[in-house]
Amino acid sequence: MPATDTVRIRLPDDRNYEIRIGSGLLDEAASWQGLPKAAAAVIVSNDTVAPLYAARLRERLQGVYARVDLVALPDGEEHKDWASLNRICDHLLGEALDRKTVLFALGGGVIGDMTGFAAAIYMRGVPFVQVPTTLLAQVDSSVGGKTAINHPLGKNMLGAFYQPERVIADLDVLDSLPDRELRAGLAEVIKYGPIADAGFLCWIEDNLDALLARDKAVLGYAVRRSCEIKADVVGQDEREQGLRAILNFGHTVGHAIEAGLGYGKWLHGEAVACGMVLAADLSARMGLTPAAFVDRLRVLIERAGLPVQPPKLGTERYLQLMRVDKKAESGAIRFVLIESLGQAGLHAVPDAVIADMLAAHGAA
């Protein structure tokens, strides 16, 4: 069993926080000490995760806060909306909880995003702590301060940049994760290789079987390295003015798939996995990377049990969905493309090239 690893996130204005990664952190008293003082804590979770871990977290927090409430939301990306967000706000206001109240996001990326957004806007900001229970949330949504809800017209379209006080990534909670969700989380782990660290991509290829078998030491390293890379990128560009966009490798097509099929059909990680294959293909078509890289990435993603075949939404629908993506500016669709292994950048891609690519993958 690995010891606790700590990744320190440094932000301007001394808004620093720690990501603690290890086994058994949920039950360790130290995980919950040294947080902002408050009369009340509110655990925000969902119907799936709350029955598994909320009682344990509550017990620990009761040693720190006089009052610990639980708000359990319906599970799923399709509930990452204003109605769910408002349930958190209704509880906070209904119980007259003050502006020092600390929110704890116990769940995956959806719970993390919604709890973070609720914390950002409740009384213009209360503290919150991320307790990610999925691999995806541990390696991705718990770093970087992006919070959001979906809108019928687009994913993550309403949100805020808002940083947690701390992230507690307990590797043991991944034991209860369905296989499909573990694989979806691996998509984001894989992402960090092509965009930032060629050596990490090799390490993933070598350790994929151990990752799928949930070996804690191997998972711990994957989480730590992913958080380090993301923290490094975010630290250079908190508000997504430039560099940070590379973290969206695979996401432009991925978001289109999610929105086009209706949120919740494909898991976010599945859509990103497929989106990475298509973005790699665009990188090759734009003359940036050799075609061999596309094959290498597709093989790894297939080995991880993730989809490489995009849904047949039609070229027009794909273009329309991708144009509303937040990276779009003035009509030109821009993608994160791989410039060389371990390096990525934003590139405008002509509609005709996109159309050819979609046709080649049977998505047109």
Place this chain on the structure above:
Amino acid sequence: MPATDTVRIRLPDDRNYEIRIGSGLLDEAASWQGLPKAAAAVIVSNDTVAPLYAARLRERLQGVYARVDLVALPDGEEHKDWASLNRICDHLLGEALDRKTVLFALGGGVIGDMTGFAAAIYMRGVPFVQVPTTLLAQVDSSVGGKTAINHPLGKNMLGAFYQPERVIADLDVLDSLPDRELRAGLAEVIKYGPIADAGFLCWIEDNLDALLARDKAVLGYAVRRSCEIKADVVGQDEREQGLRAILNFGHTVGHAIEAGLGYGKWLHGEAVACGMVLAADLSARMGLTPAAFVDRLRVLIERAGLPVQPPKLGTERYLQLMRVDKKAESGAIRFVLIESLGQAGLHAVPDAVIADMLAAHGAA
């Protein structure tokens, strides 16, 4: 006619902006130059203000932006809610406007707060410009970066700290302001005296008739001095950790009146005016200020044509409404009290003292 005055707001991270105050600024090209470049601008206004000024603003902005849209919301504090906010977001997303789009808040405090909040959360932040058309908005809501919407359980309960790119306070637009709203704006002007500048209180007492007669030079000075004081306070405490709370003098009772009667019955400034009289009374009851100050403030507020008699909501209802106020912590109700003329601070007040005060004013 006074020349253009400029108050510079300095914030951390070089997020500085200017408040320009003067006659005729709406039609001056310079007002709209040097803002962030974008393909589109969206004017957010309401049904009352849009017919008066939207066409003129649009004409000016069309010299700068290729596309200028208008979103006109229903007028009134009772529409400062999620439904109205969502109309702005629906327009932005429906038209696939990108994350560089600049929003222009053309209206009073309600439009400023909602447009600012929409700008804060749309794609996690787009630039916005305040064009306040009420005295209240010019002296108060356009400085300080507070944005918010109301919730059925409390006023301004959901929001963000988010700063505009610029504020254009054209004194000429105040000519179309109904008398009642001019007076409501004067409530916030009066506020700056007791909390920060005894000399300014004397100046207001001396110039009240000219202010009510809409003398531009006198209004210009009142707006400038109010913005300076607010900017000074906010500059020392952007996120309302301490000092900034003094700006809420009169607001704890004021918010209770607004919520208790239902938003929109009393104007915000009217509720604050009455709230200042009651908070001054609490200051005297707590032994901080002489009773003569309560009389002096009440006389001035009455001269300004503002209410000094609180609605009879009952003591329990007042206490309940004030407990949900954002300044409340762990049950204790805290008020901004006047410690000496020109100096204020937050003080916890025992329920019994509040009850006596409410009874003395016929509000119990």
